Amino acid sequence: MLVWAVLFINLALVTYTIGVWAERRSRELAWGHFAFFCLGLVFDTVGTAFMKLLADGAPLNLHGITGLAALILMFLHTAWAGFVLWKKQDSQRKQFHKFSLFVWILWLIPYSIGVALSFLNG
Template sequence: MLLPAIILITLALVFYTIGVWSERAQKTLKPWHTVFFGLGLAADASGTYLMSLIADANRAAGVEPSILNQVMAISGLVALILMAVHFAWAVIVLVRQRENELHSFHRFSVVVWAIWLVPYVTGALGSSLG
């Protein structure tokens, strides 16, 4: 179950990075960016679900999570919520079609992406260090 979780979360990184940095480079929010935000959110939520099953199994076996894994769990939840808010807000901005919002949305995107990297990196480190 670990390999599918890692693949899904890495796909989330790829999708989200494409959406965020393409939007920033083009300096305006477009529908296809929002599709990539949604794909990233779906992949991250699915990978997070699988990771939670692994964590539950480890706890049931008496394995205590490391500090890095605890940081990953908390920051991961925050990041997942931010990704959902980011996706929903992108849809709202696209529906409203206000030029100033379409052109400034990338600032919010980059902040959410940077916050999302915290659980990704701590999760990778936590798994690598055991």
């Protein structure tokens, strides 16, 4: 089960990173970026579900708390992207652009903690 958790979390990293940086480089939010945000969110949710099964009732730790916060932010980020694109609200695109990078950086915190823990636990 650990293999599946790692696979899906890494797929989330790749797809979410593509979406965020493609949107940043183009300076224009597009439906293709939204698709990558959605894939990243789905992969992260599935990977997190596998990790939850592996935790087997263990108390919530720093990795779990930051991971849950990052997942919630990813959801809000993706929902906002869809809303901005659907409503064609150009006034919110600049704010979204900043928020996008912020969420991605915050998402890297639990990812990095997970990588560090995997090295420490051998």
